[in-house]
Amino acid sequence: xxxxxxxxxxxxxxxxxxxxxxxxxxxxxxxxxxxxxxxxxxxxxxxxxxxxxxxxxxxxxxxxxxxxxxxxxxxxxxxxxxxxxxxxxxxxxxxxxxxxxxxxxxxxxxxxxxxxxxxxxxxxxxxxxxxxxxxxxxxxxxxxxxxxxxxxxxxxxxxxxxxxxxxxxxxxxxxxxxxxxxxxxxxxxxxxxxxxxxxxxxxxxxxxxxxxxxxxxxxxxxxxxxxxxxxxxxxxxxxxxxxxxxxxxxxxxxxxxxxxxxxxxxxxxxxxxxxxxxxxxxxxxxxxxxxxxxxxxxxxxxx
Amino acid sequence: xxxxxxxxxxxxxxxxxxxxxxxxxxxxxxxxxxxxxxxxxxxxxxxxxxxxxxxxxxxxxxxxxxxxxxxxxxxxxxxxxxxxxxxxxxxxxxxxxxxxxxxxxxxxxxxxxxxxxxxxxxxxxxxxxxxxxxxxxxxxxxxxxxxxxxxxxxxxxxxxxxxxxxxxxxxxxxxxxxxxxxxxxxxxxxxxxxxxxxxxxxxxxxxxxxxxxxxxxxxxxxxxxxxxxxxxxxxxxxxxxxxxxxxxxxxxxxxxxxxxxxxxxxxxxxxxxxxxxxxxxxxxxxxxxxxxxxxxxxxxxxxxxxxxxx
Numbered sequence: 001x002x003x004x005x006x007x008x009x010x011x012x013x014x015x016x017x018x019x020x021x022x023x024x025x026x027x028x029x030x031x032x033x034x035x036x037x038x039x040x041x042x043x044x045x046x047x048x049x050x051x052x053x054x055x056x057x058x059x060x061x062x063x064x065x066x067x068x069x070x071x072x073x074x075x076x077x078x079x080x081x082x083x084x085x086x087x088x089x090x091x092x093x094x095x096x097x098x099x100x101x102x103x104x105x106x107x108x109x110x111x112x113x114x115x116x117x118x119x120x121x122x123x124x125x126x127x128x129x130x131x132x133x134x135x136x137x138x139x140x141x142x143x144x145x146x147x148x149x150x151x152x153x154x155x156x157x158x159x160x161x162x163x164x165x166x167x168x169x170x171x172x173x174x175x176x177x178x179x180x181x182x183x184x185x186x187x188x189x190x191x192x193x194x195x196x197x198x199x200x201x202x203x204x205x206x207x208x209x210x211x212x213x214x215x216x217x218x219x220x221x222x223x224x225x226x227x228x229x230x231x232x233x234x235x236x237x238x239x240x241x242x243x244x245x246x247x248x249x250x251x252x253x254x255x256x257x258x259x260x261x262x263x264x265x266x267x268x269x270x271x272x273x274x275x276x277x278x279x280x281x282x283x284x285x286x287x288x289x290x291x292x293x294x295x296x297x298x299x300x301x302x303x
Numbered sequence: 304x305x306x307x308x309x310x311x312x313x314x315x316x317x318x319x320x321x322x323x324x325x326x327x328x329x330x331x332x333x334x335x336x337x338x339x340x341x342x343x344x345x346x347x348x349x350x351x352x353x354x355x356x357x358x359x360x361x362x363x364x365x366x367x368x369x370x371x372x373x374x375x376x377x378x379x380x381x382x383x384x385x386x387x388x389x390x391x392x393x394x395x396x397x398x399x400x401x402x403x404x405x406x407x408x409x410x411x412x413x414x415x416x417x418x419x420x421x422x423x424x425x426x427x428x429x430x431x432x433x434x435x436x437x438x439x440x441x442x443x444x445x446x447x448x449x450x451x452x453x454x455x456x457x458x459x460x461x462x463x464x465x466x467x468x469x470x471x472x473x474x475x476x477x478x479x480x481x482x483x484x485x486x487x488x489x490x491x492x493x494x495x496x497x498x499x500x501x502x503x504x505x506x507x508x509x510x511x512x513x514x515x516x517x518x519x520x521x522x523x524x525x526x527x528x529x530x531x532x533x534x535x536x537x538x539x540x541x542x543x544x545x546x547x548x549x550x551x552x553x554x555x556x557x558x559x560x561x562x563x564x565x566x567x568x569x570x571x572x573x574x575x576x577x578x579x580x581x582x583x584x585x586x587x588x589x590x591x592x593x594x595x596x597x598x599x600x601x602x603x604x605x606x607x608x609x610x611x612x613x
Binding site: 027028031032034035038039041042043045046048049052060061063065066067106107108110111113114115118119120121123126128129130131132133135136137138139140141142143144145146147148169170172173176177180205206230233234236237240241252253255256265267270271274275277278281282285286289292293296297 | 410413438447457498543548588
């Protein structure tokens, strides 16, 4: 198409294309300049975390150049990684996230399969409902949930508040709707012939799901798993509202409640803890960036 | 779930006595229902019930023993702090979303401009704020804004600008929470817009270039109409999330100074959980519902439209 129009336009057009490519080159140079500026804006807080994490308390309170480390030390890291308290937070966070991922997958994969492939009474309404649930924020639900758990303890004597494992029951409300929603999208994109062939060959619906849909939609499942893990790892409001004892806290609340004591801020350790807390999602992101991004964009583009 | 589906493997050997039940269990819709049952239970018990329960809670008095009707709402309407929170929530959400969308749009174009093989690297770097848990990154900002050791003020002092009370002064505190929210949220827009840009057919730009369109006309007449749906959905999503934000304000200012930076969520937490007034806290958080509902209706409309186009 392009070549045809160039032929028609003759030599004058050629000159313009030459100037356009020069414009392009300049546009590209400016793009790099501005991209660098934006990259600095987006990256300096984590870099500053890293710089501070290498400093001793003495160096921080001496108020030397905050953007430079004169006596780098790993003492903050060794101190935190050998402190039982911090390791408890880490363990709680890891256990909660892993259980939440498992529960989320067990609930959302069969449900997405049923909603994408097997119509039943009210299935379209349910699909819309799942999406709407995803739009209900945690900030709307934490007060009624808090009261519900208190009432539950009165009725059954099982205390849910102030136990880290209560988060395993709460977090799926954040992860399941979104994961189901993106899995519906992934399952719907699988050609119908594939499961029809399986059913004709005598496979049951469960077999179709496990032997065909799960392997074919594996990229989607990985994206959903990453999403569920990141959300559970990062959640801050629910642990803040539902747990208070030090040994029951997860990382985000643990760092804030134990490392910040009154007016004494041990910034070296706080930054180290925050960086270590941010490490698992960052590592996953570094290795599985494409899955991470596909999960992010699938939520709004697959419908 | 697995049990319900099991009989279909050997349908021929159905016993005559239990064939009715078995037929029912073998039906496709029955199996599907059981597969979706855990999802329905979860949504019903942990989302729908609490949502309605919070409406009920909002009509009780502080000790939750007496029905007061709209008493809590009337009480809120008379309080100055409430109107401040309404104002601040709207200002916070709208300003932050506009800037996130603008930055996302510009940076998406910049990334789209450079050669394909470099794009991955840049995209990877620019998305980092979105990956770090907000509670952790806000701590870094809190430290950057520290009253006595602020790294910003250190830089500003070198160009002769006096120390700024980033989280101490009401105006600056409002600016700070919005800035951090933009920093954390812009990468989401970037990635959505970049995906949308990639889906615009190259021929459209070629056709526009042949017609002599300049870069502004190309954006206005080609890019924006093609991206309209994604822009609308992303903005509405972000509006919901920003409006309901908790982490950033809670950690950065905890609502202060003098409740000037409270959002509905942080104020509801302060009153409901920390102040032990669950009904009043529930009433405050319920004020988020109208805006969320409007945004949700529009999102749903756009998503259905997309579905029909496909």
